[in-house]
Amino acid sequence: QMMQLTLHHGICKESCAALGYLSFLLCEFEDFKESYHTGHLAILLLEKLQSKELLPQVYLPYFTGAGSYIRGVKFTLDSLLHCYQVGMQTGDIENAMLSAYVYLSKSFIFGRSLAELRRETDSFMKQMIDYKQMVTKDLTLAIRHAILSLGDDPSLVMCQSTQQKDLLQRAIENNNVVLGSVIYFFSGIEAYIFGEYETAANIVQRRKEMEKQMSRKVIENGMTDFFDGLIFIAMAHKTNDIKWSVEASNAASKLEHYVQNGIIGSDHKLLLLQSEFxxxxxxxxxxxxxxxxxxxxxxxxxxxxxxxxxxxxxxxxxxxxxxxxxxxxxxxxxxxxxxxxxxxxxxxxxxx
Structure with a gap:
């Protein structure tokens, strides 16, 4: 509707946000290049109109999606932090905290130091609690569990801690498919890294069931299909069941699609899956x-x-x-x- 108003009545400062949201929508349909160009246009318009208060509504959808996919995760982290800072300065607390969560999620995807991430996660979670942003706090908690499990806390691995179980149960009871899919995403990676392939495969299947209720699946810069593919290949080797080989081939095809569309960081993922075949x-x-x-x-x-x-x-x-x-x-x-x-x-x- 915002874009329709812009087309009918001309450009105003809210048009920046309209283009930002359109960029995210295009990314949902995996039209990455058009999403990238639309988001870039939104930023240029934002700068021209000097609408600082709308920056989070432009940066967040753009750098969550095509901005990080086409430019690469590494080069969007500073922009997400800037989005958080401006949101806090202008009173847009909800988008500021959501930007903080996306920043942490993208940092994990990029493989930043887990020790640094743990410190940042604890700091952001404290702010989320102080500002009563419980949705982003719960999402961030899922990342924190993965960081601690991989780092130094054996009680938190693969949804085994009481706190993690409670968080997942709450997500299921409230039909919070976004939170549930995020928990399963990080837990599946943990399980695979620790060699628990059957557990990882079960987690992926549960995540996929949740994704049927979502407008889009969790892509996470190709990391989802990457680890799904590795998990399916491990199960194919273990069971000789053809269904796992088919699933792994589908994951590799998705990564090939990302490579063809210029998604930064998907090339080595595809090569590793091909190595496993x-x-x-x-x-x-x-x-x-x-x-x-x-x-x-x-x-x-x-x-x-x-x-x-x-x-x-x-x-x-x-x-x-x-x-x-x-x-x-x-x-x-x-x-x-x-x-x-x-x-x-x-x-x-x-x-x-």
Whole structure:
């Protein structure tokens, strides 16, 4: 309706917000390039009209979606922080706190230091509670559980803590599919990283059921399809059930679509899935190496660690002594990320 008013009556300062929301809507339909151009136009108009109070309504939808997809997560984090700051300055508390949550979520997706993220998460959650922004507080709590579980708290892994169970139960009882899907998203990643493939697969299936009630699925810069694909491949190897191979192929097809549309950081994800499908040892290692190198180039340290571990597992299954080298690299990269529990878990599971 805001866009219709703009088209009928001309541009006003609210047109900035209209274009911002249109950008997000286009992103929902995965028209990433048009979404990016529309959002960029919204920002140019915002700057021209100097409507500072509307900045959160432009930045938040744009940098949540196509802005981070096309420009890359790394280059949108500062913009999301700026969005939070302006929202607080202008009294737009709801959008400010939502920007803080998106900033934390994108930071996790990019693989920023878990120790830094823990400090920021605690700080933002305190503000969310002070300003009674309980929706964003609950969403942020889901991220915090993942950070602590990977870092140093064994009681929080895979929806096992009382607090996490209560949060999930509340989401289910209130039919809060957004919160529920976010909890399942982070929990599925945790379960996979710790080698609990059946648990991870169950979590993904529950998330997908919730997503049927949503206008769009959780994309998260390709990270959702990436870990879904890894989980499905692990289950295919474990069970020899064709359904998992089909699901994994579908996830790889989605990543290929993201690569073709210029989604930054999806290229190494696709290569790693392709490596996992590969039967020939020499071809597989070549693809693993390329995936590792691209993840490093893209600065996704956590996904570089996963790629190294997957390469090591492949070599170990094939009796190749080079496995120890890749396990060592994965261990160091997990430590660099701040995932102390995962690094310890790797040493206990696979002495190298």
């Amino acid at each position: 590969e039967k020939d040892s020499a071809d597989a290692i070549n693809k693993y190496e390329r995936a590792i190198a691209l993840a490093k180039k893209n600065e996704f340290v956590h996904e570089q660690a996963v790629a190294c571990e997957r390469a090591a597992d492949f070599l170990l299954r094939n009796g190749d002594a080079r496995a120890a080298h890749y396990y060592g690299k994965a261990h160091n990269l997990y430590l660099q990320w701040g995932a102390q529990r995962k690094a310890d878990h790797l040493i206990k599971s696979i002495p190298f």
